[in-house]
Amino acid sequence: MPFDVNAIFQIAGIGIIVAMIHTVLKQAGKGEWAEWITLLGIIIVLYMVASYVSDLFQEIKRVFLFK
Amino acid sequence: MDIIQIVGLGLVATVLTLIIKEQKPMFAFMIAMITGIIIFLFLIGKIAEVIQILERMAVKANLNMIYLETILKMIGIAYIAEFGAQIVRDAGQGAIASKIELAGKVLILVMAVPIITVIIETVISLFPS
Numbered sequence: 001m002p003f004d005v006n007a008i009f010q011i012a013g014i015g016i017i018v019a020m021i022h023t024v025l026k027q028a029g030k031g032e033w034a035e036w037i038t039l040l041g042i043i044i045v046l047y048m049v050a051s052y053v054s055d056l057f058q059e060i061k062r063v064f065l066f067k
Numbered sequence: 068m069d070i071i072q073i074v075g076l077g078l079v080a081t082v083l084t085l086i087i088k089e090q091k092p093m094f095a096f097m098i099a100m101i102t103g104i105i106i107f108l109f110l111i112g113k114i115a116e117v118i119q120i121l122e123r124m125a126v127k128a129n130l131n132m133i134y135l136e137t138i139l140k141m142i143g144i145a146y147i148a149e150f151g152a153q154i155v156r157d158a159g160q161g162a163i164a165s166k167i168e169l170a171g172k173v174l175i176l177v178m179a180v181p182i183i184t185v186i187i188e189t190v191i192s193l194f195p196s
Contacts, residue, residue, distance in 0.1 A: 004105075005076060005105065008080050011098050011101060012086070012087060012094070012098055014094070015090070015091050015094030015095070015098075016086070016087065018091065019090030041091075042093055042094075045093075046097070049097050049104075052105075053100075055104075056104050056108060056150075059108060060111065060146065063111055063114060064118075064139050064140060064142060064144075065140055065143050
């Protein structure tokens with residue numbers, strides 16, 4: 001299998017952990033910190049997804065557009 | 068048996084999406100998107116093999132390569148537009164998805180204009196003036 005499926009599990013793990021930290025921080029009364037943690041997680045995941053999207057576009061260009 | 072792997076990947080990703088969606092819908096969307104990208108990256112290798120065979124046949128048939136290139140570009144545009152539109156529609160923005168599809172159609176039409184012109188000129192040149 002040429003592709004790595006690990007990215008899916010990584011993102012799912014980050015999501016679960018972020019949700020957990022969010023809940024714990026909110027219970028501890030630090031709502032603002034919880035929001036920042038959520039934002040940080042979203043930025044990290046967005047970076048991963050963006051690199052994958054760039055990968056996909058390069059591949060499509062290679063196969064279809066530039067002969 | 069690649070199809071079994073892809074179906075398994077899809078099922079696992081769906082379960083993960085359902086788990087995450089309760090807490091953070093954003094991450095669920097990201098998982099769906101990256102699953103689509105991974106399946107697409109897997110398929111594009113196969114598509115490249117088919118395209119290479121088509122190219123070899125076109126070269127043997129002494130076909131003008133410009134036509135094959137145009138058709139390949141059209142297929143590429145269709146794939147990209149479809150992929151983007153589906154992901155955007157999945158995120159709940161049906162209007163933007165429709166616009167992406169419209170843009171794909173218009174760009175394909177623009178690419179087809181030179182070929183249509185050549186056909187019409189050929190047909191006109193057949194008529195005795």
